[in-house]
Amino acid sequence: MEKNPAIVDLHQVDTIYEGEKIPVIHDINLTVKKNDFLSIIGPNGAGKTTLLETINGILSYTAGKGKVFGKQIKKHKNSIRKHTGYVIQNFEIEPRAPFLCKDVVMSGRSGKIGLLRFPTKKDWDIVWKSMGLVGMIDYANRAVGKLSGGEFQKILLARALAQEPDLLLLDEPFSNLDFSARNQIEILLNRVHDQYKTTIVMVSHDLTFLPTRCNRLIVMDKGSIVMDDTKDNVLQSDLVHSLFPKGGKQ
Amino acid sequence: MTTLPLFFLLPSILGAVLAGFVCSTMGTFVVRMNLSSIGYCMSHAAFAGAAFGILISIDPMISAVLFAFATALVLGPLSEKARLESNVVIGFLFSVMIALGFIFLSLKPGEAATGRALSILWGSLFSVNYDNVLLLSLLSFALLVFVIVFYKELVAVMFHRKLAESAGINTKMFYFAVLFFTGFAVALSLKLVGGLLVFALIVNPTSTAYQFFYDFKKIMIISPVIGILSCLLGFYLSLIADFPIGAAIVIVSATGFAVSLIVSPKRKKGFFLKSKQKLDSSYK
Ligand SMILES: Nc1ncnc2c1ncn2[C@@H]1O[C@H](COP(=O)(O)OP(=O)(O)O)[C@@H](O)[C@H]1O
Ligand SMILES: [Mg+2]
Numbered sequence: 283m284e285k286n287p288a289i290v291d292l293h294q295v296d297t298i299y300e301g302e303k304i305p306v307i308h309d310i311n312l313t314v315k316k317n318d319f320l321s322i323i324g325p326n327g328a329g330k331t332t333l334l335e336t337i338n339g340i341l342s343y344t345a346g347k348g349k350v351f352g353k354q355i356k357k358h359k360n361s362i363r364k365h366t367g368y369v370i371q372n373f374e375i376e377p378r379a380p381f382l383c384k385d386v387v388m389s390g391r392s393g394k395i396g397l398l399r400f401p402t403k404k405d406w407d408i409v410w411k412s413m414g415l416v417g418m419i420d421y422a423n424r425a426v427g428k429l430s431g432g433e434f435q436k437i438l439l440a441r442a443l444a445q446e447p448d449l450l451l452l453d454e455p456f457s458n459l460d461f462s463a464r465n466q467i468e469i470l471l472n473r474v475h476d477q478y479k480t481t482i483v484m485v486s487h488d489l490t491f492l493p494t495r496c497n498r499l500i501v502m503d504k505g506s507i508v509m510d511d512t513k514d515n516v517l518q519s520d521l522v523h524s525l526f527p528k529g530g531k532q
Numbered sequence: 533m534t535t536l537p538l539f540f541l542l543p544s545i546l547g548a549v550l551a552g553f554v555c556s557t558m559g560t561f562v563v564r565m566n567l568s569s570i571g572y573c574m575s576h577a578a579f580a581g582a583a584f585g586i587l588i589s590i591d592p593m594i595s596a597v598l599f600a601f602a603t604a605l606v607l608g609p610l611s612e613k614a615r616l617e618s619n620v621v622i623g624f625l626f627s628v629m630i631a632l633g634f635i636f637l638s639l640k641p642g643e644a645a646t647g648r649a650l651s652i653l654w655g656s657l658f659s660v661n662y663d664n665v666l667l668l669s670l671l672s673f674a675l676l677v678f679v680i681v682f683y684k685e686l687v688a689v690m691f692h693r694k695l696a697e698s699a700g701i702n703t704k705m706f707y708f709a710v711l712f713f714t715g716f717a718v719a720l721s722l723k724l725v726g727g728l729l730v731f732a733l734i735v736n737p738t739s740t741a742y743q744f745f746y747d748f749k750k751i752m753i754i755s756p757v758i759g760i761l762s763c764l765l766g767f768y769l770s771l772i773a774d775f776p777i778g779a780a781i782v783i784v785s786a787t788g789f790a791v792s793l794i795v796s797p798k799r800k801k802g803f804f805l806k807s808k809q810k811l812d813s814s815y816k
Contacts, residue, residue: 300613338698363700370695378798380564380748381691389688393700401684425746445699 287352289449289481290314290337295346297336306332307505319475319482319495324502330485334451338366364394367442371453379427383437386426390441412443432463452484456491468493489526547660548763550668551721556759558717559738560752561710564690569622570607571714572731576629577603578719579727582652583636596722600715608711655726655778668720726778736785743796
């Protein structure tokens with residue numbers, strides 16, 4: 283393993299879903315360095331979620347080479363995941379789900395704490411801190427099913443933060459949120475990126491809402507990366523205007 | 533009936549308490565993970581297995597465990613993929629197991645209508661002996677250790693399997709642990725409750741507990757309490773009214789669930805609207 287490896291390093295990666303024949307994403311080359319903050323944009327079905335789940339090994343790539351933290355994804359899935367937070371897309375919790383917010387947030391740490399170990403006071407302190415960061419500390423003993431969409435999204439984010447991740451993968455974290463909740467989460471992501479030097483890879487299909495500290499955009503279309511440049515360059519390109527004819531508003 | 537000396541009933545009473553404990557503890561996982569149809573199939577496989585044991589004259593409990601495990605091994609990986617085939621295979625295996633059970637019983641001359649054969653179908657008050665009690669105690673102990681030691685992983689997996697996986701938990705291991713514990717619980721409770729009804733003891737107490745609590749820890753504690761109470765009450769009902777024990781336990785636990793649906797604080801607003809939402813719709 284080299285010194286200072288890239289956080290994510292994908293080389294000619296294809297991912298095929300089980301039972302399918304055609305790769306959903308193909309020939310993906312992507313390097314993410316420490317403390318990068320990038321957004322993957324592209325139309326629905328472009329393969330953005332598939333790419334995120336290839337990075338944390340939920341889906342296995344079928345061709346090419348993939349490393350995270352300098353380690354091969356396929357061989358070191360669990361150790362990579364312990365340092366990688368993930369917020370999945372469009373997760374709607376059923377109203378009667380039997381979990382308290384604090385337990386959901388703690389569940390993000392459970393892999394990191396490791397088998398045969400009980401959460402210590404330090405682990406709980408980190409849980410309280412994460413809930414404080416997203417402004418949900420008063421909800422610790424509330425049932426997750428009773429939260430609004432925005433509150434639940436914050437709990438999911440706190441859950442990922444409780445992991446103290448080096449890499450944060452966020453799949454459309456702003457969907458289902460109203461304007462003020464979006465603003466709060468944006469401020470929060472900027473702060474996490476700044477204070478903890480967390481590397482953030484975010485998926486978005488709304489060009490009108492990109493956090494200020496996000497300075498790199500990856501454009502995906504039909505399973506390929508078609509552009510990878512600074513935010514300004516991408517937003518001014520003709521390609522983006524053709525992919526997002528309505529200006530990216532949902 | 534009530535003049536029976538206590539020592540004569542003691543193994544059955546202990547058996548009822550332990551069966552209530554193991555079945556309804558597993559229920560908390562089975563219900564949340566949407567494994568009801570697999571579990572249902574496993575309980576019928578256990579019945580077929582017990583019938584096979586009677587046919588070849590080995591302890592029916594051993595063959596019941598083996599059949600239940602074989603079912604888990606076939607259905608576990610299939611359902612994990614959440615593909616269409618799994619439902620088809622579950623329906624297929626379910627009927628095959630019942631049919632096999634009856635064939636095994638009929639193949640043993642003079643066995644089909646005996647108490648022993650009938651007891652694996654709908655349970656029996658007096659078929660529980662101290663060997664059963666010992667096995668059920670061991671299983672209860674193992675289950676208790678499993679739940680305490682892996683509590684944080686279990687909560688993570690129950691909340692959302694993919695998120696648990698993405699946080700570095702080997703969720704497959706827990707998925708199969710739940711299936712195998714369920715297989716044991718079903719097979720060892722078979723003599724008391726019977727193969728046709730044992731699965732109700734897994735689902736009913738948990739479903740009742742789910743009506744009242746939003747905290748997984750409370751459900752984990754209350755569900756076995758309800759399960760044990762159902763078994764003891766069913767036991768009493770069976771004793772005084774001469775009902776088959778399995779049926780009595782199921783009627784008691786189902787009544788508990790029905791009452792809980794009516795009084796549940798979770799359903800205060802519009803019972804009929806909300807009851808259509810499946811409890812575990814977001815579990816993937
Ligand atoms: N489990 C699956 N099995 C087969 N194909 C899938 C699966 N999930 C997604 N796909 C397909 O992969 C493509 C990309 O999906 P996805 O990565 O979710 O896109 P995006 O997140 O950019 O909207 C879509 O065409 C979708 O139909
Ligand atoms: Mg997506």
